Amino acid sequence: MYSNLVSFVQNEFGTTDFIPLHEPRFVGNEKKYVADAIDSTFVSSVGAYVNRFEEDFAKNTQQSYAVATVNGTAALHIAMLLAGVEKDTEVLTQALTFVATCNAISYLGAVPHFVDVDRTTLGMCPVKLASHLESVAEMRNGTCYNKITNRKISACVPMHTFGHIGAIESLVQVCNTYGIPLVEDAAEALGSYKNGKHAGSFGAVAAFSFNGNKVITAGGGGAITTNDETLAKRAKHLTTTAKIPHKYKYEHDAIGYNYRMPNLNAALLVAQLEQLPLFLKKKRALAERYEAFCTKERLQFIEEPKNTQSNYWLMALLLDSENQRDEFLEYTNTHGVMTRPIWQLMNRLPMFADCPSALLEDSEFLEARVVNIPSSVIL
Numbered sequence: 618m619y620s621n622l623v624s625f626v627q628n629e630f631g632t633t634d635f636i637p638l639h640e641p642r643f644v645g646n647e648k649k650y651v652a653d654a655i656d657s658t659f660v661s662s663v664g665a666y667v668n669r670f671e672e673d674f675a676k677n678t679q680q681s682y683a684v685a686t687v688n689g690t691a692a693l694h695i696a697m698l699l700a701g702v703e704k705d706t707e708v709l710t711q712a713l714t715f716v717a718t719c720n721a722i723s724y725l726g727a728v729p730h731f732v733d734v735d736r737t738t739l740g741m742c743p744v745k746l747a748s749h750l751e752s753v754a755e756m757r758n759g760t761c762y763n764k765i766t767n768r769k770i771s772a773c774v775p776m777h778t779f780g781h782i783g784a785i786e787s788l789v790q791v792c793n794t795y796g797i798p799l800v801e802d803a804a805e806a807l808g809s810y811k812n813g814k815h816a817g818s819f820g821a822v823a824a825f826s827f828n829g830n831k832v833i834t835a836g837g838g839g840a841i842t843t844n845d846e847t848l849a850k851r852a853k854h855l856t857t858t859a860k861i862p863h864k865y866k867y868e869h870d871a872i873g874y875n876y877r878m879p880n881l882n883a884a885l886l887v888a889q890l891e892q893l894p895l896f897l898k899k900k901r902a903l904a905e906r907y908e909a910f911c912t913k914e915r916l917q918f919i920e921e922p923k924n925t926q927s928n929y930w931l932m933a934l935l936l937d938s939e940n941q942r943d944e945f946l947e948y949t950n951t952h953g954v955m956t957r958p959i960w961q962l963m964n965r966l967p968m969f970a971d972c973p974s975a976l977l978e979d980s981e982f983l984e985a986r987v988v989n990i991p992s993s994v995i996l
């Protein structure tokens with residue numbers, strides 16, 4: 618039934634062997650820079666590649682500062698800590714996200730509070746956010762509280778699903794009226810823009826991931842970006858064990874984290890970042906061919922939202938029903954083409970089952986119908 622799609626994918630990737638969802642590509646200076654890092658003996662907590670990456674990455678994402686971290690979850694953890702998320706507060710986020718968003722909220726002792734997404738952008742819906750806050754939020758001395766649970770609402774963390782940017786400006790507006798800081802989970806969105814502005818440049822602070830399956834990879838890695846100098850300095854301090862700089866003394870002034878990115882990983886990442894324009898071009902071209910194919914086959918390819926340029930990190934189809942989705946997954950995965958359903962909603966997982974939640978109609982609609990298809994860069 619989906620044999621045309623299987624043939625199309627095999628033809629695109631030039632193989633009838635197993636085709637994974639997203640593979641890394643190392644075709645630039647990766648080996649050279651990694652070898653250089655080894656030769657320098659600076660493979661760990663200090664080294665030139667970390668600084669170089671942070672500068673390059675800030676430029677790439679249109680922010681003044683970037684702090685490299687050991688992974689994207691760690692970046693999210695510190696980004697939220699710096700935005701003021703504390704124990705026993707609530708963080709508005711999507712139920713339709715990767716589990717790392719909610720794990721990072723939990724590391725701070727805070728509780729995820731789920732808001733629905735928009736069917737077309739797959740991102741948090743500002744209209745539903747506003748109407749939900751209208752019914753549950755109450756301002757007390759300039760601070761927003763959930764009047765049902767009596768907990769402070771300390772942040773809002775929308776996520777740019779598969780690299781698509783939704784109605785982020787409107788989300789910022791809604792959050793501003795309640796004095797809620799907005800932290801972008803931009804883990805999937807390196808190279809995505811809305812109205813010319815890069816993902817991560819809309820809120821107070823953002824987190825990115827360079828896990829093996831992301832657009833570029835450090836093996837494992839992440840970054841925090843911001844325009845706020847004080848916040849950037851605290852991010853660097855807290856991710857490097859909160860050590861006060863000194864020639865030889867161990868002095869620490871806070872409970873810090875060993876979250877820095879090793880120089881060895883940064884070397885790989887500097888080379889990957891050089892490849893980003895090529896990767897984005899190739900991914901966009903593949904997305905266009907998928908789209909043309911899907912139109913012909915009467916399948917619905919999920920396109921980038923209006924006024925945005927998506928990185929097309931993971932490409933996706935919207936199928937007609939849960940049954941059709943299950944047939945699709947079964948057929949493709951038994952014919953050598955890896956496909957995957959979108960994440961299970963976070964409120965279905967045992968550790969988040971009791972979290973406060975708005976109605977999640979569109980999240981549930983998408984959960985039952987969205988699948989990812991092979992999206993690696995084809996060189």
Ligand SMILES: *Cc1c(COP(=O)(O)O)cnc(C)c1O
Pocket residue numbers: 688689690691693714715717718776802804805826827828838839
């Ligand atoms: C990949 C990802 C992360 C976390 O990244 P790691 O580097 O794997 O820790 C966080 N949020 C989302 C939405 C992601 O896709």
